[in-house]
Amino acid sequence: xxxxxxxxxxxxxxxxxxxxxxxxxxxxxxxxxxxxxxxxxxxxxxxxxxxxxxxxxxxxxxxxxxxxxxxxxxxxxxxxxxxxxxxxxxxxxxxxxxxxxxxxxxxxxxxxxxxxxxxxxxxxxxxxxxxxxxxxxxxxxxxxxxxxxxxxxxxxxxxxxxxxxxxxxxxxxxxxxxxxxxxxxxxxxxxxxxxxxxxxxxxxxxxxxxxxxxxxxxxxxxxxxxxxxxxxxxxxxxxxxxxxxxxxxxxxxxxxxxxxxxxxxxxxxxxxxxxxxxxxxxxxxxxxxxxxxxxxxxxxxxxxxxxxxxxxxxxxxxxxxxxxxxxxxxxxxxxxxxxxxxxxxxxxxxxxxxxxxxxxxxxxxxxxxxxxxxxxxxxxxxxxxxxx
Amino acid sequence: xxxxxxxxxxxxxxxxxxxxxxxxxxxxxxxxxxxxxxxxxxxxxxxxxxxxxxxxxxxxxxxxxxxxxxxxxxxxxxxxxxxxxxxxxxxxxxxxxxxxxxxxxxxxxxxxxxxxxxxxxxxxxxxxxxxxxxxxxxxxxxxxxxxxxxxxxxxxxxxxxxxxxxxxxxxxxxxxxxxxxxxxxxxxxxxxxxxxxxxxxxxxxxxxxxxxxxxxxxxxxxxxxxxxxxxxxxxxxxxxxxxxxxxxxxxxxxxxxxxxxxxxxxxxxxxxxxxxxxxxxxxxxxxxxxxxxxxxxxxxxxxxxxxxxxxxxxxxxxxxxxxxxxxxxxxxxxxxxxxxxxxxxxxxxxxxxxxxxxxxxxxxxxxxxxxxxxxxxxxxxxxxxxxx
Numbered sequence: 113x114x115x116x117x118x119x120x121x122x123x124x125x126x127x128x129x130x131x132x133x134x135x136x137x138x139x140x141x142x143x144x145x146x147x148x149x150x151x152x153x154x155x156x157x158x159x160x161x162x163x164x165x166x167x168x169x170x171x172x173x174x175x176x177x178x179x180x181x182x183x184x185x186x187x188x189x190x191x192x193x194x195x196x197x198x199x200x201x202x203x204x205x206x207x208x209x210x211x212x213x214x215x216x217x218x219x220x221x222x223x224x225x226x227x228x229x230x231x232x233x234x235x236x237x238x239x240x241x242x243x244x245x246x247x248x249x250x251x252x253x254x255x256x257x258x259x260x261x262x263x264x265x266x267x268x269x270x271x272x273x274x275x276x277x278x279x280x281x282x283x284x285x286x287x288x289x290x291x292x293x294x295x296x297x298x299x300x301x302x303x304x305x306x307x308x309x310x311x312x313x314x315x316x317x318x319x320x321x322x323x324x325x326x327x328x329x330x331x332x333x334x335x336x337x338x339x340x341x342x343x344x345x346x347x348x349x350x351x352x353x354x355x356x357x358x359x360x361x362x363x364x365x366x367x368x369x370x371x372x373x374x375x376x377x378x379x380x381x382x383x384x385x386x387x388x389x390x391x392x393x394x395x396x397x398x399x400x401x402x403x404x405x406x407x408x409x410x411x412x413x414x415x416x417x418x419x420x421x422x423x424x425x426x427x428x429x430x431x432x433x434x435x436x437x438x439x440x441x442x443x444x445x446x447x448x449x450x451x452x453x454x455x456x457x458x459x460x461x462x463x464x465x466x467x468x469x470x471x472x473x474x475x476x477x478x479x480x481x482x483x484x485x486x487x488x489x490x491x492x493x494x495x496x497x498x499x500x
Numbered sequence: 501x502x503x504x505x506x507x508x509x510x511x512x513x514x515x516x517x518x519x520x521x522x523x524x525x526x527x528x529x530x531x532x533x534x535x536x537x538x539x540x541x542x543x544x545x546x547x548x549x550x551x552x553x554x555x556x557x558x559x560x561x562x563x564x565x566x567x568x569x570x571x572x573x574x575x576x577x578x579x580x581x582x583x584x585x586x587x588x589x590x591x592x593x594x595x596x597x598x599x600x601x602x603x604x605x606x607x608x609x610x611x612x613x614x615x616x617x618x619x620x621x622x623x624x625x626x627x628x629x630x631x632x633x634x635x636x637x638x639x640x641x642x643x644x645x646x647x648x649x650x651x652x653x654x655x656x657x658x659x660x661x662x663x664x665x666x667x668x669x670x671x672x673x674x675x676x677x678x679x680x681x682x683x684x685x686x687x688x689x690x691x692x693x694x695x696x697x698x699x700x701x702x703x704x705x706x707x708x709x710x711x712x713x714x715x716x717x718x719x720x721x722x723x724x725x726x727x728x729x730x731x732x733x734x735x736x737x738x739x740x741x742x743x744x745x746x747x748x749x750x751x752x753x754x755x756x757x758x759x760x761x762x763x764x765x766x767x768x769x770x771x772x773x774x775x776x777x778x779x780x781x782x783x784x785x786x787x788x789x790x791x792x793x794x795x796x797x798x799x800x801x802x803x804x805x806x807x808x809x810x811x812x813x814x815x816x817x818x819x820x821x822x823x824x825x826x827x828x829x830x831x832x833x834x835x836x837x838x839x840x841x842x843x844x845x846x847x848x849x850x851x852x853x854x855x856x857x858x859x860x861x862x863x864x865x866x867x868x869x870x871x872x873x874x875x876x877x878x879x880x881x882x883x884x885x886x887x888x
Contacts, residue, residue, distance in 0.1 A: 183856055186861070186862040187858055187862075190811050190817070190818075190861070191817060225867075228867070380812060383812065411859075411863045412863055412865050412866055413863075414866050416865060418865075420865075424768060429575065429579055430578075470572075470574065470575055471569075471799075473574070473578070474571050474574040474769070475799045475800055475801075476768055476805055477802030477804060477805025477808075478617075478800055479613075479616070
């Protein structure tokens with residue numbers, strides 16, 4: 113079964129932006145890319161209506177297995193009021209108390225939101241269970257939704273281990289890891305003052321890597337901790353946040369293979385300083401953008417919104433923001449089958465109700481995703497209002 | 501024909517936020533509001549699925565009769581490059597060259613976008629014609645889309661009058677006014693350094709008022725000009741932008757009947773300073789939020805996006821932002837039939853895919869408008885993905 117997408121006003125490929133283009137999809141993969149005038153025959157046809165076609169977004173950082181929300185905490189923070197209802201630990205308590213069905217329903221709702229907005233690959237972390245059983249069930253649930261699952265037992269130290277952080281690290285690297293590893297591709301740690309320090313992060317990631325998991329890290333959200341250099345040293349696929357970076361951190365990122373994943377939704381929703389994407393790109397660092405969807409610091413699922421903020425507040429051009437939200441995310445997940453429109457890649461495509469991807473930043477907040485095509489072309493569905 | 505909307509998780513009325521509520525619509529108007537348990541019988545039923553129900557947004561400031569876009573100008577501005585391709589005058593040239601059908605198709609597309617995102621009342625300005633014929637046709641086209649049409653011949657001085665501003669003011673207050681007034685409810689002027697000064701603005705609005713139009717004004721976007729006090733003095737329904745205000749301006753607004761309409765999309769898309777909504781609200785000024793949809797400084801149609809930015813960057817609470825985007829917009833248009841959920845008002849309602857309107861700021865960029873009901877209940881349609 114082959115399908116031609118034609119009448120593409122602007123097609124974004126790694127090499128060039130093509131006007132009047134077409135894409136041939138065969139059995140869920142991109143089989144041909146070129147000028148509409150020389151498009152090959154196909155069994156089926158999709159008319160892009162002169163819109164811009166971009167790769168599906170790769171959202172490489174989410175925490176969508178959770179219960180409840182923290183709208184009240186958000187409201188208090190925006191009003192400048194202090195709020196001591198527990199932060200992440202509040203979500204941990206609600207998540208532990210929820211049934212599997214409740215957790216899966218909530219995550220499935222958020223996946224549908226993401227997909228409607230053009231996201232075709234998503235990573236999902238655990239980290240609101242923080243017991244052996246609750247972390248492993250979070251990952252088992254997440255693995256029904258994506259192959260990009262990340263074990264984040266080291267999200268925060270749970271209240272019951274507040275006086276025994278070493279004991280919690282032992283759990284995370286011992287029984288919890290054994291229970292979680294079968295459901296996870298990645299291991300992650302929040303390396304930051306108030307969470308886990310560099311020595312603990314090294315211990316956690318090293319054991320996870322030995323167990324066959326790929327390494328990721330949260331660091332540089334609240335201050336410099338040495339976590340970024342550790343991530344590079346350990347060959348982590350990505351280090352996420354990267355607002356607070358030393359010159360040595362930037363040099364390490366530029367020399368290494370670790371992607372810097374920036375999460376503008378966090379800074380938007382917390383009024384913390386934005387990371388300097390311009391500095392990183394100019395230094396030669398590979399940058400990704402992701403939503404960090406979670407109920408505390410960034411409850412957005414909109415990659416377009418993150419791109420708009422990245423262009424306004426982080427020094428990225430629209431083209432850089434798009435690349436970071438697609439190929440950058442793929443690099444952060446070490447995936448070579450998604451994130452670009454090229455022959456051999458998965459047919460994960462977004463047809464925009466706009467003549468250019470620039471409109472994703474130029475028209476902030478507007479739902480411009482007209483149609484989302486993902487994977488096997490038999491799965492092609494109209495997901496968004498423009499295609500209804 | 502009556503319809504009950506029940507299973508409302510949270511209903512926002514002027515007096516209170518009601519849990520477990522219902523609304524009765526009869527012949528396009530709200531006939532009853534109260535607890536779901538005591539809802540009256542009706543011919544038809546809409547299940548709000550425990551979502552939050554808010555008034556439809558009233559977007560009291562738009563410029564959607566135009567041709568072309570200025571994505572390249574946006575991109576250059578974001579990159580810090582100077583850009584001298586003409587600004588508003590470039591859109592004027594493209595608009596003059598467009599056919600009626602092209603202008604109407606573009607405006608209709610933007611109206612559909614607005615509606616899909618929960619806007620049920622919209623104002624539309626002219627201002628990209630700047631000749632007698634082009635201004636009057638812009639208003640004639642706009643009047644097919646809304647009753648809230650605004651004559652903005654005094655948007656900028658067109659190139660052909662660059663050396664004869666007085667001559668252009670004569671035209672705006674003379675032949676152009678005569679041609680436009682039959683299609684307009686309002687008259688507006690851009691009172692700012694580089695556009696029209698206070699004396700010119702006074703002349704333009706005074707003549708328009710005498711011709712039976714209501715007065716509005718753009719002022720305080722780029723600096724203080726005295727325009728805000730003039731707007732209050734003349735009893736303008738609204739003065740829009742209001743970033744740069746003197747203490748005397750704030751005092752005048754607080755003592756008068758003129759609404760201060762704030763346009764966060766402009767500051768987001770230009771990186772200019774945000775207006776201080778907190779200061780205005782605390783001073784007792786009625787504040788509205790609007791999109792200012794236009795291809796130069798703010799090409800958004802998303803009232804939710806504007807609310808999110810207003811909460812983050814302008815000191816508004818989510819409840820204040822919602823009120824400004826609904827009742828505030830209604831006040832800015834001197835409309836008492838829209839903007840609130842109360843008996844006797846038009847049944848312009850939005851059912852959110854969220855438990856609270858707080859989520860409009862807490863979940864930036866996410867399309868949470870599940871269903872839009874407007875006017876006559878026979879017109880009820882599913883407009884958004886959640887209802888598809």
